[in-house]
Amino acid sequence: MAPSRFSSKSEKKIDAVKQQRRDPYEVLDVSRNSTDQEIKSAYRKMALKYHPDKNGNDAKAADTFKEVTYSYNILSDPDKRRQYDTSGFEAVELESQELELDLSSLGAVNTMFAALFSKLGVPIKTTVSATVLEEALNGTVTIRPLHLGQPLLKKVEKQCAHFYSVTITEQQAQAGFVCRVLSSDKSKFKLLYFEQEENGGLSLALQEDSAKAGKFTSAGMYFLCFPVFRLDQTINSMAAAKDPDATFFKKLDGFLPCEITELKAGTHVFAVYGDNFFKSANYTIEALCAEPFSEEKEQLRDVEAQILSKRVELSKFETEYREVLAQFTEMTNRYAQEMQAIDELLKQRDAIHASYSTAPPLKRNSSNSKVRASFKESKGEEEERQTREKKPTRDRPKKKKWYNIHLKVDKRKPC
Numbered sequence: 001m002a003p004s005r006f007s008s009k010s011e012k013k014i015d016a017v018k019q020q021r022r023d024p025y026e027v028l029d030v031s032r033n034s035t036d037q038e039i040k041s042a043y044r045k046m047a048l049k050y051h052p053d054k055n056g057n058d059a060k061a062a063d064t065f066k067e068v069t070y071s072y073n074i075l076s077d078p079d080k081r082r083q084y085d086t087s088g089f090e091a092v093e094l095e096s097q098e099l100e101l102d103l104s105s106l107g108a109v110n111t112m113f114a115a116l117f118s119k120l121g122v123p124i125k126t127t128v129s130a131t132v133l134e135e136a137l138n139g140t141v142t143i144r145p146l147h148l149g150q151p152l153l154k155k156v157e158k159q160c161a162h163f164y165s166v167t168i169t170e171q172q173a174q175a176g177f178v179c180r181v182l183s184s185d186k187s188k189f190k191l192l193y194f195e196q197e198e199n200g201g202l203s204l205a206l207q208e209d210s211a212k213a214g215k216f217t218s219a220g221m222y223f224l225c226f227p228v229f230r231l232d233q234t235i236n237s238m239a240a241a242k243d244p245d246a247t248f249f250k251k252l253d254g255f256l257p258c259e260i261t262e263l264k265a266g267t268h269v270f271a272v273y274g275d276n277f278f279k280s281a282n283y284t285i286e287a288l289c290a291e292p293f294s295e296e297k298e299q300l301r302d303v304e305a306q307i308l309s310k311r312v313e314l315s316k317f318e319t320e321y322r323e324v325l326a327q328f329t330e331m332t333n334r335y336a337q338e339m340q341a342i343d344e345l346l347k348q349r350d351a352i353h354a355s356y357s358t359a360p361p362l363k364r365n366s367s368n369s370k371v372r373a374s375f376k377e378s379k380g381e382e383e384e385r386q387t388r389e390k391k392p393t394r395d396r397p398k399k400k401k402w403y404n405i406h407l408k409v410d411k412r413k414p415c
Contacts, residue, residue, distance in 0.1 A: 021089060024071035032085070036076070036319065043072040044312065062227045066257055073253060076315055128190060128204065128273055129159045136163070136194060136202040136271075143269060148172070151286035156274040158281070161192070163202075163271045166287045170265040176224040176290030176297065177263050179270050183210065183217045187281035190273040191219040193260070202269055206260060210275070221270075224290055224297055225262045229304050231255050245325075249318040252311040 025032055028042045046068045055061035074080045135141050146152065146164035156162050168177055181191050189210045194202035208230065210217040222228045232254035274281040290297060 022067070022071075024074045024084065027067055027071040028075065030075075039072070039075050040316065043068065043076075047072075047308075047312065057226060062257060062261075069256075126275055128161075128192065128207070132159075132161045132273065133204060136161075136204070137197070139200040139202065141202070146270070146285065146287050148287050148289055151284050153282075153284050154272070155280050155282050156189070156272055158274045158276050158279060161271045161273040163194075163269060164285065164287075165267050165269050167267045168263065168265055168289070172289045172291070173263055173265045174225065176222075176293075178220065178222050178224075178288045178290055178293075179285070180218065180220040180288070181210070181272055181283050181285045182213075182219075183281060183283045184215070185282050186212065186215075186217045187279075187283060188217065188275040189219065189281045189283055190275050191221060192271040192273055193221060194269045194271065196269065206258070222258070222290075222300070223261060223263045224300070226301065227257045227261055228300070229255050229307070230258050245318075245321070249314055249321075252307060252314060255307055255311060 025034075028039060028046065030039055030042050034042075047065065050061045050065040050068060074084050132141075141161070141163050143163040143165045146166050148166070148168070152164075154162060166177075166179070179191065179193075181189065183189060187210070191208045191210070192204060193206035195205045197203055206221060208219040208221055210219045211231075231252075270285075270287075272281075272283055272285055
């Protein structure tokens with residue numbers, strides 16, 4: 001099936017954004033010859049200026065912040081910066097592309113291999129089945145009602161989707177809206193949000209993959225009327241596999257603002273897509289109005305601000321860490337070289353000491369055998385001498401034992 005038949009609005013928006021993208025050097029207001037420190041300073045300055053926490057619900061500031069972050073991610077990575085300088089955005093995106101599979105189009109054998117690679121830790125990103133997207137676009141899917149505050153426990157077959165409609169009022173839209181899905185048996189699934197087309201069809205607008213959280217897997221979408229960030233854990237997973245340290249330093253690179261921050265009053269459609277390789281997915285879906293959770297909203301805003309700050313700190317720390325690591329590696333290599341050089345000098349010293357002699361050098365094997373032979377000869381002579389000394393000079397009479405004494409008894413005399 002041709003992808004163009006079910007291309008979503010989000011894909012069209014992405015294409016439009018690609019055409020409008022500005023040069024990262026222009027975004028950060030730095031020259032192409034700028035040092036890493038100059039780029040970092042420019043990023044900190046602009047990040048503080050356009051940070052969502054300092055600009056409230058200013059959508060333009062949020063877009064600028066996202067653009068600044070994207071530009072810095074390119075220029076702060078030496079490989080990406082070199083690729084961009086050589087071939088532009090396409091080279092950067094080609095390098096960061098990951099394997100995406102539509103499991104519904106694979107045969108049993110290929111699906112089995114994909115599952116095996118996933119178990120071994122190979123990052124395999126799956127996509128929503130083309131059949132599901134086409135049915136949604138044609139408006140031929142079954143949509144179940146989902147009421148606020150009433151969770152539903154369901155089971156969806158692999159590479160299939162359950163669609164739900166949620167209706168919210170103006171007041172609920174202003175207070176914020178949350179849709180969460182969790183699986184107690186750790187099933188893999190995707191939480192999807194669809195926008196309604198004029199012809200009655202549905203186009204995919206948002207997608208959130210499930211992630212492990214303790215004893216269950218979960219995914220959520222938060223429309224709280226202020227920029228909320230999502231963590232895409234698949235970003236830089238291939239680079240992290242090549243460099244163990246990158247697993248830590250690239251951990252927050254996928255922390256990006258969600259494309260949609262609020263929903264308008266009306267009916268909205270969500271879906272749960274079964275993303276397991278071979279079995280169905282058990283899940284619980286729940287839709288909530290965020291009005292009773294005002295304290296949690298503030299905590300979320302505060303924690304995400306700290307995460308953004310920590311991401312900037314990690315970038316600085318990575319530079320310092322790699323510099324120190326390079327010095328440590330250099331010192332370790334020098335330590336091994338110095339140790340080898342000292343051992344060699346000591347051997348030469350011992351050889352020179354041994355050269356101060358007029359006696360012919362003794363071979364270890366022959367000398368040892370001679371020593372052992374002489375030792376045996378001396379030992380034999382000593383035993384022979386001791387034997388001679390122990391020989392008696394004259395025969396001594398043997399003492400009679402008491403029980404061999406002969407007594408004379410006169411039988412005529414009475415006892």
